[in-house]
Amino acid sequence: MNAGICTLWITPGIPQMASKLKLKSVDIGNRASAGSIVYEALRKAIIDGDLEDGAPLRQDDIAGQFNTSRIPVREALSKLEQEGLVKNRRYRGAVVAGISLREASEIFDFRILMEGEVIGASVPNMTSASLSKARGYCEEFRRTEDSKNWSKLNRKFHYSLYRDSGLKYHLDMIDNALDRTERYVHAQLSISQGVAKAHDEHLAILEACENGNAEMASRLTREHISSVRDELLEHLGGRR
Amino acid sequence: MNAGICTLWITPGIPQMASKLKLKSVDIGNRASAGSIVYEALRKAIIDGDLEDGAPLRQDDIAGQFNTSRIPVREALSKLEQEGLVKNRRYRGAVVAGISLREASEIFDFRILMEGEVIGASVPNMTSASLSKARGYCEEFRRTEDSKNWSKLNRKFHYSLYRDSGLKYHLDMIDNALDRTERYVHAQLSISQGVAKAHDEHLAILEACENGNAEMASRLTREHISSVRDELLEHLGGRR
DNA sequence: AAATTGTAAATTGGATCCAATTTTGTTGAC
DNA sequence: GTCAACAAAATTGGATCCAATTTACAATTT
Structure with missing residues (x-):
């Protein structure tokens, strides 16, 4: 469970030299705290569905798995x-918070x-770089067989089309919404x-973006999410 | 600082009897933790502008003011x-996070x-009770002289018109947005x-709600917030 | 056997202590 | 006087300990 925790720290303190030596800067100085490591791990586990809804999260257990005390665990759970x-x-x-x-x-x-x-706000600012990146995720999404990766690539594709909007607050809100619905998207x-259906809709959205048609991209995105929601409700037997 | 903390606890564990004895239930069982008390106090202080942007928040200082250790303070700061x-x-x-x-x-x-x-989603569900409550806040808003209360009553008025939507997630998001902008609303x-201008617009929104005109209420609300934003940007010298 | 009471174990919340890091202040070299 | 190097103080992050509370379970009564 200790994978990813580096035990060999480079000693800080000579930032002036660093640029001269052209070292690949590793951004020491804001290394992850124990709390944020636990937070990220738990977040991933919950989003990926590795932890079932309602599963109890015992502080001692988690602290043991990460070789820390319960303090960082409490911090993570609070976040x-x-x-x-x-x-x-x-x-x-x-407990893991399931959503109805x-x-x-x-x-x-x-x-x-x-x-x-x-x-819609993003389209006017899109560069060829971000568009080709999006197309890459789109292709990857179509090709991949692993169901675990579908929702991840789907998310990456959509999100890559939003970044150029520069709307940081909106992006944060979208992030949280995606976090909470990812399990359902995966199911759908x-x-x-x-x-296959999602891929077709992705292509249409991409095309609208490439044509600079913000209104079209917006409408297609709304319809796309809407259809995901409707199919989900239909297949999981919920009624609006 | 211990005001509000009762030291004489009724022993729990006999919920069946409680109803027979018709005791006034005081809802013991979810008393506030030290962390949440600190959190609420700091949140209020920041929103009200009692703490300036960028002001450092020392754990020891705060812990001292609340007679607790730093642990609950850290929890509050994290939230x-x-x-x-x-x-x-x-x-x-x-430090207090100012927003540009x-x-x-x-x-x-x-x-x-x-x-x-x-x-818009709320209007069809509005009851005469919630409408009169909103009208009450609206009147209070017009009458009050204290600038500190303006933004609070403004917020109460608007929020009271949203509750009937039943959209809990949306309401949470609105809450956070209001938290972050309250200082600016107060300034505006x-x-x-x-x-005076705000009050006129409030009356128009109220009227639309009372007439069951969801589309109108939605449009007026958008214009209202939009005008607050524009005036704010104008008076504080920012350009879009 | 079912319900109730009492007790011990498990679990969390908070206080205190120590380690890691930053900040501040001081000294010395030039 | 200015700058770097170094030491001391201040501050935060994390570990350990104790108290408050809940949960599990055995004992008792009916």
Whole structure:
């Protein structure tokens, strides 16, 4: 479980020399705290669905797995609670926060609003570099067989089309919404023809972006997310 | 500082009897933790502008003021960071996170999108109770002289029109946006004729709601927030 | 056997202590 | 006087300890 924790630190303190020596700067100075390492690991595990909804998150267990005390674990759990990924009850511990279909549906509505707006603001600023990057993710999405990667690449594709908007606050909000719905997107893509349909819609969105048609990109994005939501509700038996 | 903390606890564990005995239940069981008390106090101080942008928040100082150790303070600061109200740099401490006009402007755009949508969803569900409550806040807003209360009542008025939407996720997002912009709203209302103009617009929004005109309420809300933003940018010398 | 009470174990919240890092102040060289 | 090098103080991050609370479980009563 200690994978990724580097034990050999370079001693800091001579930043002036660094530029002269042309060393690949590793951005020492803001190394991850124990808390943020635990946070990232738990966040990934929850989003990927490796931890089931309602699963208890014992501070001692987690602290043991990361070879730390419970203090950083509590910090991580607190952050995750703020993001809505875990629920914390005083003296009763934390559990993975599952979201109902009702809640998921609302977050999809939020995404429709947000992402439709942001991609529209993004289109005028898109560079050929960001467009080819997006096309890369799009292709990768189509080719990949691993269901675990579908939702990740889907997310990367969409998000890469939003960055040029420069709307940092909106992007943060979208990030959180994607965090909370990723499990559901994964489920939706795993069902029949989800990936093929999504890929077609991705191509259409890409084309609109390449043509500089912001209004079209916005509309197609809204319809795309909307259709993901509807199929999800249909297949998982929830009614709006 | 211990005001509000009761030292005489009724022993829990007999919920069946409670109903028979008709005791006034005081909802023991989710008392506030030290961390959340510190969190609420700091949040209020930052939003109200009692703490200036960039002001350092020393863990020891705060812990001393609340007669606790630094642990709950760290928890509070961590939550506030997630909300964007403070910035935390490893080993360097936390400071109040000021937002630039550029950032504030973006958050206003976010609010225009969000609140326009949410009030539209709310109108069909509004009851006469919630409408009269909103009208109460609206009146209070007009009558009050204290500039500190303007932004609070303004916020209460608007928010009371959103609750009936039942869109919990959207409401959370709006809450955060309001937290971050409240200082700016306060500044805008303090300048010439800000309150009178706002009140007129509030009345128009209320009327649209009472008439069940969701589209109108949505449009007026968007225009209202938009005008607050524009006046703010104009008076504080920022350009879009 | 079912319900209730009491007790021990498990778990979390908070205080205190130590280590890591930054900041501040001082000294010395030029 | 200015700058670097160094030491001391201040501050934060993390570990360990204790207290508060909940949970699990055995004992008791009916």
